[in-house]
Amino acid sequence: xxxxxxxxxxxxxxxxxxxxxxxxxxxxxxxxxxxxxxxxxxxxxxxxxxxxxxxxxxxxxxxxxxxxxxxxxxxxxxxxxxxxxxxxxxxxxxxxxxxxxxxxxxxxxxxxxxxxxxxxxxxxxxxxxxxxxxxxxxxxxxxxxxxxxxxxxxxxxxxxxxxxxxxxxxxxxxxxxxxxxxxxxxxxxxxxxxxxxxxxxxxxxxxxxxxxxxxxxxxxxxxxxxxxxxxxxxxxxxxxxxxxxxxxxxxxxxxxxxxxxxxxxxxxxxxxxxxxxxxxxxxxxxxxxxxxxxxxxxxxxxxxxxxxxxxxxxxxxxxxxxxxxxxxxxxxxxxxxxxxxxxxxxxxxxxxxxxxxx
Numbered sequence: 481x482x483x484x485x486x487x488x489x490x491x492x493x494x495x496x497x498x499x500x501x502x503x504x505x506x507x508x509x510x511x512x513x514x515x516x517x518x519x520x521x522x523x524x525x526x527x528x529x530x531x532x533x534x535x536x537x538x539x540x541x542x543x544x545x546x547x548x549x550x551x552x553x554x555x556x557x558x559x560x561x562x563x564x565x566x567x568x569x570x571x572x573x574x575x576x577x578x579x580x581x582x583x584x585x586x587x588x589x590x591x592x593x594x595x596x597x598x599x600x601x602x603x604x605x606x607x608x609x610x611x612x613x614x615x616x617x618x619x620x621x622x623x624x625x626x627x628x629x630x631x632x633x634x635x636x637x638x639x640x641x642x643x644x645x646x647x648x649x650x651x652x653x654x655x656x657x658x659x660x661x662x663x664x665x666x667x668x669x670x671x672x673x674x675x676x677x678x679x680x681x682x683x684x685x686x687x688x689x690x691x692x693x694x695x696x697x698x699x700x701x702x703x704x705x706x707x708x709x710x711x712x713x714x715x716x717x718x719x720x721x722x723x724x725x726x727x728x729x730x731x732x733x734x735x736x737x738x739x740x741x742x743x744x745x746x747x748x749x750x751x752x753x754x755x756x757x758x759x760x761x762x763x764x765x766x767x768x769x770x771x772x773x774x775x776x777x778x779x780x781x782x783x784x785x786x787x788x789x790x791x792x793x794x795x796x797x798x799x800x801x802x803x804x805x806x807x808x809x810x811x812x813x814x815x816x817x818x819x820x821x822x823x824x825x826x827x828x829x830x831x832x833x834x835x836x837x838x
Contacts, residue, residue, distance in 0.1 A: 481586055481779045482747070485525070488580040489571050491517040498819040502806040503773055506793055507783045509810035514817050515783040518810070519749045522781060525581035525593050526656050526747060566619050569595070575617065576608055590626040595619065655746030657739040671709050673738040675702055682741065689737045689772055692764040693730055732756035733765055740772045740780065750782035754789040762792035770800050794827050
């Protein structure tokens with residue numbers, strides 16, 4: 481699992497570190513303070529180098545398009561050399577500021593992603609020469625391992641191609657899933673991921689989790705009887721009904737659990753986790769999320785604006801065998817953005833005294 485994450489010069493995160501991290505990390509803060517930007521930076525750090533290169537070579541949806549989806553844009557054309565597509569990732573669109581994203585895992589291995597603009601085919605040099613045309617610039621991405629014993633170069637990506645790994649040691653790609661604005665989600669995603677679990681006999685894990693909201697649920701199955709393949713549920717009324725008819729809370733929890741379960745050993749990034757969930761079921765939902773994350777050895781980063789969501793998460797983890805939740809509040813202080821981390825003790829005090837931590 482990731483133990484710490486640092487960002488330099490990504491959007492408004494100019495010199496930002498969030499630590500210590502836990503299995504479930506709930507991120508809060510005021511509007512436009514950088515919560516979604518933090519999820520984007522995590523995604524670029526974890527996906528770039530293996531997933532990004534693979535996507536570019538196979539014509540699949542690349543990292544930049546996923547980043548656009550965080551912001552609500554769909555099917556934006558991808559161009560690695562297009563300043564208009566990538567330039568806004570840099571603070572103030574200042575292309576002289578290099579981006580650095582560093583995650584550190586439990587083995588003290590640092591996964592480093594550097595993003596920087598240079599004259600095409602000339603990545604060496606401290607800066608962009610003055611007066612250079614934007615048409616002459618390429619976006620370079622370097623991905624490295626760093627620890628106490630070695631500093632191993634892995635990938636270099638630029639618009640005219642990708643240099644292959646210069647070492648047999650290649651970054652082990654971890655499962656990485658995203659769950660953001662529900663209106664941007666393809667309904668077929670849940671069907672696909674449930675089918676993947678059912679193929680290996682793990683469908684009961686999902687059923688047992690959904691029972692925290694709908695105790696009548698007996699099982700789930702995929703059917704094409706009414707057209708495209710959809711998930712149907714049996715709640716003991718004599719016939720199965722489409723999951724879409726079970727209400728937004730059930731479909732949202734289903735999406736959450738499927739993403740967590742299918743990211744075994746990896747990371748799930750969730751924007752505005754409370755969307756579609758009534759406050760009365762949030763404690764049960766957090767209990768289900770914690771159980772699913774531990775069962776699948778999945779790490780979660782989720783944003784929220786809701787005080788009810790924070791209190792419900794704290795209550796759920798207090799009642800679980802392991803309290804593996806951290807709350808991180810992001811604040812803007814002048815031009816700087818910082819993170820304040822709450823562990824069980826400090827969050828318990830805040831909840832008891834009704835102190836504002838959003």
